[in-house]
Amino acid sequence: MKKVLILNGSLRKKSNSTQLGNSLVMPQEYELEINRYNAYNMNVKPCTGCGWCDKNVGCVFDDMDGFFADFEAADYFVITTPVYNGGVPAPLKAVVDRFQRYYALRFAHGVKPPVAKPKRAALVITAGSKGEGREYIEKMFRQQFTVMNTMLVTTVFVDSTDTKQVGEEEYRLAFEHGKRLFEY
Numbered sequence: 001m002k003k004v005l006i007l008n009g010s011l012r013k014k015s016n017s018t019q020l021g022n023s024l025v026m027p028q029e030y031e032l033e034i035n036r037y038n039a040y041n042m043n044v045k046p047c048t049g050c051g052w053c054d055k056n057v058g059c060v061f062d063d064m065d066g067f068f069a070d071f072e073a074a075d076y077f078v079i080t081t082p083v084y085n086g087g088v089p090a091p092l093k094a095v096v097d098r099f100q101r102y103y104a105l106r107f108a109h110g111v112k113p114p115v116a117k118p119k120r121a122a123l124v125i126t127a128g129s130k131g132e133g134r135e136y137i138e139k140m141f142r143q144q145f146t147v148m149n150t151m152l153v154t155t156v157f158v159d160s161t162d163t164k165q166v167g168e169e170e171y172r173l174a175f176e177h178g179k180r181l182f183e184y
């Protein structure tokens with residue numbers, strides 16, 4: 001069974017981005033094993049840039065060891081996030097920065113690829129205003145995926161959530177994006 005790692009970046013009960021992510025990943029359609037994390041509940045230590053990972057393999061902090069084991073085992077990586085001040089919410093950014101260990105593995109330790117199992121990824125981004133945030137967030141993840149053996153296959157971007165309700169049309173759109181991710 002293929003494994004999906006879902007990383008949610010919103011803690012809201014009826015989070016648009018989380019619900020769109022659920023429409024994208026349909027385990028009953030594709031027989032997927034799902035591991036789900038919410039960045040807010042992970043309470044990770046932010047990267048301090050201490051350089052430990054340049055000299056050693058891994059990270060000086062062990063609070064994300066379980067997450068990274070699930071990440072390395074995954075076939076698919078789905079990240080859902082609202083736009084907060086042009087970027088991603090702080091807890092998700094803390095998780096993102098902790099992937100520094102793979103940059104170190106690639107460039108300080110010369111391991112190629114630093115993540116053995118290739119992954120296909122999807123982003124789900126929601127924004128309150130029109131057109132906000134997508135470009136920056138996609139760029140950030142695309143850059144990071146280069147050291148994660150991960151290919152960004154598709155992005156679901158739903159904007160103007162401040163003024164319009166996310167509904168059936170958007171959920172169907174997310175499901176269609178899921179086909180791009182899982183049917184290839």
Ligand SMILES: Cc1cc2nc3c(=O)[nH]c(=O)nc-3n(C[C@H](O)[C@H](O)[C@H](O)COP(=O)(O)O)c2cc1C
Nearest residue numbers: 010015016017082083084085086127128129132161
């Ligand atoms: C702290 C904060 C900052 C936000 N910053 C932006 C922003 O810069 N641009 C934007 O379009 N929407 C912004 N929003 C609105 C959210 O992106 C929008 O409500 C989104 O749909 C929430 O997704 P969720 O339902 O998954 O939590 C912000 C919301 C909050 C609470």
